[in-house]
Amino acid sequence: KAGVTQTPRYLIKTRGQQVTLSCSPISGHRSVSWYQQTPGQGLQFLFEYFSETQRNKGNFPGRFSGRQFSNSRSEMNVSTLELGDSALYLCASSSESGTIYFGEGSWLTVV
Amino acid sequence: DQQVKQNSPSLSVQEGRISILNCDYTNSMFDYFLWYKKYPAEGPTFLISISSIKDKNEDGRFTVFLNKSAKHLSLHIVPSQPGDSAVYFCAASATNTGANSKLTFGKGITLSVRP
Numbered sequence: 001k002a003g004v005t006q007t008p009r010y011l012i013k014t015r016g017q018q019v020t021l022s023c024s025p026i027s028g029h030r031s032v033s034w035y036q037q038t039p040g041q042g043l044q045f046l047f048e049y050f051s052e053t054q055r056n057k058g059n060f061p062g063r064f065s066g067r068q069f070s071n072s073r074s075e076m077n078v079s080t081l082e083l084g085d086s087a088l089y090l091c092a093s094s095s096e097s098g099t100i101y102f103g104e105g106s107w108l109t110v111v
Numbered sequence: 112d113q114q115v116k117q118n119s120p121s122l123s124v125q126e127g128r129i130s131i132l133n134c135d136y137t138n139s140m141f142d143y144f145l146w147y148k149k150y151p152a153e154g155p156t157f158l159i160s161i162s163s164i165k166d167k168n169e170d171g172r173f174t175v176f177l178n179k180s181a182k183h184l185s186l187h188i189v190p191s192q193p194g195d196s197a198v199y200f201c202a203a204s205a206t207n208t209g210a211n212s213k214l215t216f217g218k219g220i221t222l223s224v225r226p
Contacts, residue, residue, distance in 0.1 A: 043200065056213045100212055100214060
């Protein structure tokens, strides 16, 4: 069974640009959540989608948004990138049992 | 305010000995707890979880203990192996609020197992 797949793995963007990250959950998992990991703040919850609806949201500005498609795949978007947005962005999927599995992450560097 | 705390940033143990990683939480709404292992440049790997209705869960060399009254949990690894060297994160969620996938993480603890 394939795990959580995230693309791209690495990317470099310039301040002011926008970026879209993609996530394919484990087959059969309907919940997809996103996390940001930085050295200073650790792992922080961004938002969760379930059946194409945002179910929970963390404390991030509106520049961070996401969506989920009917096949449970999800994308997150960050607009007007800032240097502080440089981080590892992790996608996770969970089944009804509640165990949450993470992908390898997308490393974003903003220059 | 940090709701999940891993107060020791690092731990070093001898191969074959027991590793005990501690975690404290402050939010009484948390009822589901997970431990993840993470290598640099990789996503966290799920290790073991425990629901608040239990006080112990065991899976091979990994055992998690939960003390609800103290709001404390610990991960025991016995015996420790060099391959266990990684960063370990404690995470918690409040499933009774519907926020099953909203995990709150501790800062992590770096475990080094010496051969």
